[in-house]
Structure formats: C-alpha cells, structure tokens
Amino acid sequence: MATIKTLLLATIALCIGLAAFIYSGAYPVGADVPHTAFTNWVLETLRDRSIERASKDIQVPDLDDPELLIEGGPDYNEMCVGCHLKPGGKESELSQGLYPAPPDLTKRASDPRRQFWAIKHGIKASGMPAWGPTHDDQRIWAMVAFLQKLPELTPQQYQILTARDEEAPDHHH
Amino acid sequence: MKIFTPLLIVTLLLTLAAQAHDPSQHKDKxxxxxxxxxxxxxxxKMDKQDPVTQALIKKCMKQLHPEEKPETEK
Structure with missing residues (x-):
C-alpha cells in the first residue's frame, strides 16, 4: 500500500514539475538553438517511425516513365528547390535557417513511399507543407519520380528537365 | 476590432491555401x-533506355530538330 502511495505521489510530482516547466517558458523554441540530444532523439524517432508506419502500404507506380520526369521537374523547381536545393547549387537562406534542417535531396534518393507520403501530408513543425490538399496523387508521384533521379542529374540536365517550356504541352488540366 | 484581425488573417490564410499551385502562373517568368x-x-554515348536520357531528348526535340513534328502531330 505504501509503495502504491509513493508511486502515486511521485507521478503527481512529475506531472506538476512537467507542467511547471512547460508554463515557465524556459525551453528555448528559437530555430537557431538546437534541441537537446534527448529531445532530438525523441522527435526524430517519432517522425521516422510515424512516416514508416503510415507509408508502408503505399503502392509505388512505375517511376521510370520519362513523362513523369518532365512533369515533376518543373514542380520541384517551383515548390521545393528553395529548401531542398539543386545540383551544383549553393545552400539557400531557407536551407540554412530552417530547423530541423531540410534534407539536401541532391545527395541521395530515399524510399519513394516515404517521399510520396511526406510530400502529400507534410510534416508538423518542420516547415514541410502538405501538398496533398492542392495537388493530386499523379502530380505528387511525378515529383517522386523526379526526386529518385535528382541525385544523378548534372546542373545542365537539371536545367533542361525543370524549365517550364511554354511551348510544351501542358500536363496539368 | 481585436476579434476581427485574427478572423481576417485566418480567412486570408484559408483563401490562399485553397488555391492550387498553378503551373500557368510560372510561365511568364x-x-x-x-x-x-x-x-x-x-x-x-548516352543510354537510350535511361528515363533521364529519354526525358531530355523528348524535352529538347523541338529545339534540336525544329523540322521534325512530335509523334502526336503526325
């Protein structure tokens, strides 16, 4: 009985301490002050496991269709390059200022399921918006197809594939 | 007045969020x-089976071979 009472008191004290810490405003929320290692681990693990779980059943279409690259390239250049960079490009103000730092997608391609999910749903408190409400799945898959090839593109190839040629037929109706 | 400002901001944000990213907005620039x-x-020397090569050729067909009509126009 005494053990239960002690545990109960400890739990109440912990809750009061946690609430006091939250209301104190002592935790720095500025993007220029990194999280503690523990907070960082908690948030990164939470994010990775959540995306892994949510995206595991997504069916990946054939991403080797050149039409998808032609369609996805201009969208990437207009919507993503400011944070996720381009081949031969320098770091941007956004890529340096955001916290957590957005991944440099010119370095390596990650799992297409995870990319599709992150583009469609966004990620809370990271600066990554959800493009799903305004972009259909076909258009998001085109961006994923482009992301899969992005690390191997030269700056010249990137320029050609991302230019929105006004004479080319419009892929979005 | 205090209550109208947040309402105005929320309305403005919702209006902006409802607009899809329209490619035609980018054509001018x-x-x-x-x-x-x-x-x-x-x-x-490029691999013709590579989707990147195919996309590059397709995108540049008009500029490199202006005399050739695309498949869809034949």
Missing part, C-alpha cells in the same frame, strides 16, 4: 530549357 548543353553531352 519561366526560362526555356537550355538544350544547347545537350549537344555537348554526346547523345550517342
């Missing part, structure tokens, strides 16, 4: 594909 760079890449 869009740059053309610089296909001259493709000539320097030696297309013969």
């Amino acid at each position: 869009a740059e053309k594909p610089q296909c001259a760079a493709l000539k320097d890449m030696d297309i013969k």
Whole structure:
C-alpha cells in the first residue's frame, strides 16, 4: 500500500514539475538553438517511425516513365528547390535557417513511399507543407519520380528537365 | 476590432491555401530549357533506355530538330 502511495505521489510530482516547466517558458523554441540530444532523439524517432508506419502500404507506380520526369521537374523547381536545393547549387537562406534542417535531396534518393507520403501530408513543425490538399496523387508521384533521379542529374540536365517550356504541352488540366 | 484581425488573417490564410499551385502562373517568368548543353553531352554515348536520357531528348526535340513534328502531330 505504501509503495502504491509513493508511486502515486511521485507521478503527481512529475506531472506538476512537467507542467511547471512547460508554463515557465524556459525551453528555448528559437530555430537557431538546437534541441537537446534527448529531445532530438525523441522527435526524430517519432517522425521516422510515424512516416514508416503510415507509408508502408503505399503502392509505388512505375517511376521510370520519362513523362513523369518532365512533369515533376518543373514542380520541384517551383515548390521545393528553395529548401531542398539543386545540383551544383549553393545552400539557400531557407536551407540554412530552417530547423530541423531540410534534407539536401541532391545527395541521395530515399524510399519513394516515404517521399510520396511526406510530400502529400507534410510534416508538423518542420516547415514541410502538405501538398496533398492542392495537388493530386499523379502530380505528387511525378515529383517522386523526379526526386529518385535528382541525385544523378548534372546542373545542365537539371536545367533542361525543370524549365517550364511554354511551348510544351501542358500536363496539368 | 481585436476579434476581427485574427478572423481576417485566418480567412486570408484559408483563401490562399485553397488555391492550387498553378503551373500557368510560372510561365511568364519561366526560362526555356537550355538544350544547347545537350549537344555537348554526346547523345550517342548516352543510354537510350535511361528515363533521364529519354526525358531530355523528348524535352529538347523541338529545339534540336525544329523540322521534325512530335509523334502526336503526325
């Protein structure tokens, strides 16, 4: 009985301490002050496991269709390059200022399921918006197809594939 | 007045969020594909089965071979 009472008191004290810490405003929320290692681990693990779980059943279409690259390239250049960079490009103000730092997608391609999910749903408190409400799945898959090839593109190839040629037929109706 | 300002901001944000990213908005400031760079890449040595090569050739067909009509117009 005494053990239960002690545990109960400890739990109440912990809750009061946690609430006091939250209301104190002592935790720095500025993007220029990194999280503690523990907070960082908690948030990164939470994010990775959540995306892994949510995206595991997504069916990946054939991403080797050149039409998808032609369609996805201009969208990437207009919507993503400011944070996720381009081949031969320098770091941007956004890529340096955001916290957590957005991944440099010119370095390596990650799992297409995870990319599709992150583009469609966004990620809370990271600066990554959800493009799903305004972009259909076909258009998001085109961006994923482009992301899969992005690390191997030269700056010249990137320029050609991302230019929105006004004479080319419009892929979005 | 205090209550109207947040309402106005929320309304404005919702209005902006409802607008899809429209490619036609970017056409005015869009740059053309610089296909001259493709000539320097030696297309013969490029893998024709590679989706990137196919996309590059498709995108630059008009600039590199203006006399040839795209498949859809034949």
